[in-house]
Amino acid sequence: MLNLILFGPPGAGKGTQSEQLIDAYNLKHISTGDLLRAERKAGTELGIKANEYIAKGELVPDEVVVGMVRNFMKEHSSSKGFIFDGFPRTTPQAEALDNLLSEFGAKIDIVLGLEVIVDELVKRLLLRGETSGRADDQSEETIRNRFKEYQTKTLPLMDYYTKKNSYVGVNGMGEIDHIQSSLREEINKVL
Numbered sequence: 001m002l003n004l005i006l007f008g009p010p011g012a013g014k015g016t017q018s019e020q021l022i023d024a025y026n027l028k029h030i031s032t033g034d035l036l037r038a039e040r041k042a043g044t045e046l047g048i049k050a051n052e053y054i055a056k057g058e059l060v061p062d063e064v065v066v067g068m069v070r071n072f073m074k075e076h077s078s079s080k081g082f083i084f085d086g087f088p089r090t091t092p093q094a095e096a097l098d099n100l101l102s103e104f105g106a107k108i109d110i111v112l113g114l115e116v117i118v119d120e121l122v123k124r125l126l127l128r129g130e131t132s133g134r135a136d137d138q139s140e141e142t143i144r145n146r147f148k149e150y151q152t153k154t155l156p157l158m159d160y161y162t163k164k165n166s167y168v169g170v171n172g173m174g175e176i177d178h179i180q181s182s183l184r185e186e187i188n189k190v191l
Contacts, residue, residue: 001106002027002081004187005088007157008114009150010143011121011128012172013179017114018085020180025187028076031085035068036060054136057145059089059153066096077104084108089154094161110190111161112183114172118147 002025006014015031022029036054039047046068050060069087076082088094101107116124122143129137136142161167168186172179 001079001104002187002191003084003101003106003108004081005084005108005111005161006114006183007111007161007167008116008172009118009121009154010146011124011137012114012116013124013176014085014114016176017180017183018083021083021183021187024184025081025083027081027083028072028079029085030069030072030082030087032060032065032068032087032089033085035072039068057136057142057149059149062090062093062096065089066093066100069097070100073100073104081109088157089150091156091160094157108161108164108166110187111157111167112186113158113167113169114179115169116172120173121147 004021004027006018006021008014015033018029018031021027036047036050040051040054041047046064050064053060065087069084073082084097088097098107122140125137125143126140128134129139136146158167158169170179170182170186
């Protein structure tokens with residue numbers, strides 16, 4: 001089983017890169033953003049609760065996110081592995097993921113960090129907001145608040161996974177195919 005985390009700030013290209021990695025390595029994609037958007041669109045209790053946080057550019061509480069991931073992994077327990085996109089976002093979530101994976105006799109094999117400068121990220125997200133209609137990508141103030149949340153709560157994960165010898169930084173600037181090639185090169189080193 002191959003389990004990897006695609007790490008990086010909002011707009012770094014995690015979703016775009018995940019799509020190609022899923023096909024190349026036959027992985028199940030766990031995007032908490034996609035799971036949350038589906039819940040919001042369906043108007044479920046979880047979606048309504050998540051909306052309150054997302055609208056302010058804040059992270060959804062750990063217990064909600066971890067529960068969704070556990071359910072998804074149980075549904076797909078026969079998978080060849082998982083790619084985690086946008087999860088974990090905090091050290092407690094990383095610890096919860098480690099515990100969850102141990103239930104399946106697995107671990108995180110590699111954490112790939114897409115590294116992109118902040119001004120480029122703001123530009124990408126505002127453009128995505130225009131084309132996707134995503135409310136959380138249409139306000140520069142909300143986007144910058146998300147970056148503050150990322151820097152405070154999520155960036156410490158780099159240290160967490162570096163200490164476990166599983167973090168690898170990858171340049172997330174440039175052509176999509178070139179970035180993809182760099183990601184695959186790092187994954188192939190752990191296979």
